[in-house]
Amino acid sequence: MGNLSDKERLNIISNMNGDGIFVTLGMERPNVMVSHWGALGKMWGRDIFCLPIRSNKYSYRIVNETQCFALNVPHRDMRNEIAACDTVSGFTANKFETLGFHPKRARSIDAYVLGECGLIAECKVIAKIPPESITQTTEGLFSAARGHTLFVGEICDCYRLH
Secondary structure, eight states: OOOOOHHHHHHHHHHHHTTOEEEEEOSSSOEEEEESOOEEEEETTEEEEEEEEETTSHHHHHHHHHOEEEEEEESSOOHHHHHHHTTSOTTTSOHHHHTTOOEEEOSSSSSEEETTEEEEEEEEEEEEEOGGGSOOOSTTOOOTTTOEEEEEEEEEEEEEOO
């Protein structure tokens, strides 16, 4: 199990609330996306990360097939790479090549991770919450048609590359 230390937990949350974190998915035709929001916590006695993805995204297709994803937390300023990643579609481009990233094989899941990042948290999907299952109690919440599916990933491995 990939139990997170308080320092690792803070690192993920502060980066997500700041410039964002990279999420990598897949092996055969891998993808990189950026997440600026999600939920990190403990559920069912496990460290989990809830990753929101819209169903029209390439990353959605991959995580549905592979049932895993990796959080890649930058250890240096990567604002330019984060901004560029948000402008390229995984449907039409290999983001690893386009953005000049160096993929490394994940240790516990079928995915690549970014050699440029410091903290890696590998996740196996243990639950999937479709947008229509989310009760809308807050004004301004996305409608089911435009909403995000929440992929609940158990953090199964956590380590530093640098």
